[in-house]
Amino acid sequence: MRHGDVTPREGATTAPVRSFAGADEAADWLRENDLTDGLPVVLPTVERTAEFIAATGLSPATVLGPVEPGRGIATVELVAVCALMAGCRPEHLGVVLAALEAMIRPAFNLRAIQTTTNPVAPLAIVNGPLAGELGISGGRNALGPGRHWNGAVGRAIRLALLNIGQAHGDVDMATLGSGNKYSFCLAEDELSSPWPPLHTSLGYEPDDDVVTVVSIESLVNCCAVFDRADALLDMMLKTMRAPGTHLNYSSGSLIWILSPGHAQILADGGWTREELREYLFEQAAVPLADMPFGNSPAGDWRVVDGRIQITGSPGDIHVMVAGSSEPLHSAYGVGVPMGHLQSARVWRPQR
Amino acid sequence: MSVRVVLPIPVEFAREPMPALLPDTGPIAPVPVAGARIVLVNNRWRSMKILSTLLRERLLAAGARDVEDQAALITEPLPDRVLDDLGGRFDAAIVGLGN
Numbered sequence A: 001m002r003h004g005d006v007t008p009r010e011g012a013t014t015a016p017v018r019s020f021a022g023a024d025e026a027a028d029w030l031r032e033n034d035l036t037d038g039l040p041v042v043l044p045t046v047e048r049t050a051e052f053i054a055a056t057g058l059s060p061a062t063v064l065g066p067v068e069p070g071r072g073i074a075t076v077e078l079v080a081v082c083a084l085m086a087g088c089r090p091e092h093l094g095v096v097l098a099a100l101e102a103m104i105r106p107a108f109n110l111r112a113i114q115t116t117t118n119p120v121a122p123l124a125i126v127n128g129p130l131a132g133e134l135g136i137s138g139g140r141n142a143l144g145p146g147r148h149w150n151g152a153v154g155r156a157i158r159l160a161l162l163n164i165g166q167a168h169g170d171v172d173m174a175t176l177g178s179g180n181k182y183s184f185c186l187a188e189d190e191l192s193s194p195w196p197p198l199h200t201s202l203g204y205e206p207d208d209d210v211v212t213v214v215s216i217e218s219l220v221n222c223c224a225v226f227d228r229a230d231a232l233l234d235m236m237l238k239t240m241r242a243p244g245t246h247l248n249y250s251s252g253s254l255i256w257i258l259s260p261g262h263a264q265i266l267a268d269g270g271w272t273r274e275e276l277r278e279y280l281f282e283q284a285a286v287p288l289a290d291m292p293f294g295n296s297p298a299g300d301w302r303v304v305d306g307r308i309q310i311t312g313s314p315g316d317i318h319v320m321v322a323g324s325s326e327p328l329h330s331a332y333g334v335g336v337p338m339g340h341l342q343s344a345r346v347w348r349p350q351r
Numbered sequence B: 001m002s003v004r005v006v007l008p009i010p011v012e013f014a015r016e017p018m019p020a021l022l023p024d025t026g027p028i029a030p031v032p033v034a035g036a037r038i039v040l041v042n043n044r045w046r047s048m049k050i051l052s053t054l055l056r057e058r059l060l061a062a063g064a065r066d067v068e069d070q071a072a073l074i075t076e077p078l079p080d081r082v083l084d085d086l087g088g089r090f091d092a093a094i095v096g097l098g099n
Helices: A023-032 A046-056 A076-086 A090-103 A110-115 A129-133 A150-163 A198-202 A229-241 A260-268 A273-283 A296-300 B011-015 B046-061 B080-089
Strands: A016-020 A063-067 A072-075 A121-127 A185-187 A210-216 A218-223 A254-258 A317-321 A329-334 A342-345 B003-006 B037-042 B066-071 B092-095
Touching (some): A016 A023, A016 B011, A023 B003, A046 A090, A046 B003, A076 A090, A076 A150, A090 A121, A090 A150, A090 A210, A090 A342, A121 A129, A121 A150, A121 A198, A150 A185, A198 A210, A210 A329, A218 A229, A229 A273, A229 A329, B037 B080, B046 B066
Parallel strands (some): A121 A185, A254 A317, B037 B066, B037 B092
Antiparallel strands (some): A016 B003, A063 A072, A121 A210, A218 A329, A254 A329
């Protein structure tokens, strides 16, 4: 793919400009040249882009770093163009930048995430007071359509991964892919959680505005219509152990997105987040006898007392709260063995 | 009415996307297969074992003197001492980590 005939934008630092006869031609060209996710975008005209960046108060020349696998250098300017195309407002850019800052760390292993046959997609979780102010929801249908800004922010992150990381077409080798690769973002419902917010378990203060990214192979619904902690935990363990939902990698980051109702049942049963992580790690191990044919990663399995560890340690199992309040459905985010969950503070103009 | 659009990619990608060589790697010198000692660096996943088995057959058929496997965890880099050892014992390494 060559884009040709581009010129540096006046006053720009990193992004090229191309002229078109009209808006429809420009939109078609962006799509045909793999610069979108296939859906219509807000056209990043020179004028709109300049207004958008000016409204963020951030310096367009600021460099985040290379985005794997293409190793395009992400700058505030380029990420802003992606956010504009995705339908974000300028105030959302700090969240998108934080997500990318976290994802390009080597420990996240973005190269593997962007190129694997696995349908994995990074989930962006927003914590802190700013989430509500920005309209990023942790409530009902937070990962579905709605008038919240989750969709646009998640889409902006994806467009940056596609365009700056060059993960288009045959570079992304996903066998089937996933709808999560269009947009995958939500906030934690901190007010409805019986526990301190997720980001405090990662070393931040409650009032910090933080984006956490974690690679999710698939999101498995756990329907558990119980009002007792022991019954709910039993169903959670069955969900984690279910063969076919994942390969029991014995490594990688896993996450439970508990509905506020489910979280409250566990808290009422005396469970803290830390106790929950320890218990799930210990109990979710899969008996080796249940996997008589092994599986592709069997060579990397960690087997203790005849049971395959589901991940590396209790600290690799994370717990957050989101969704509507009824204690019916929670979601288990099945991880992948490449890389680990990362977090970064939301970018602000003074940075 | 004409319109000027900012492209969401680095300027260098607009000219030549996905450079053939990554910035932190040097050019890879060709190694004749005939008589070569070759190591296949792979994780231990079944899919990669299938590929390395096929590759070994073809390399030996093409005259390679020796083809060995080096297993590597997908989650951690190989230690430097292992890389140094491989560099000392083999003429070429084919790295197939990932899937």
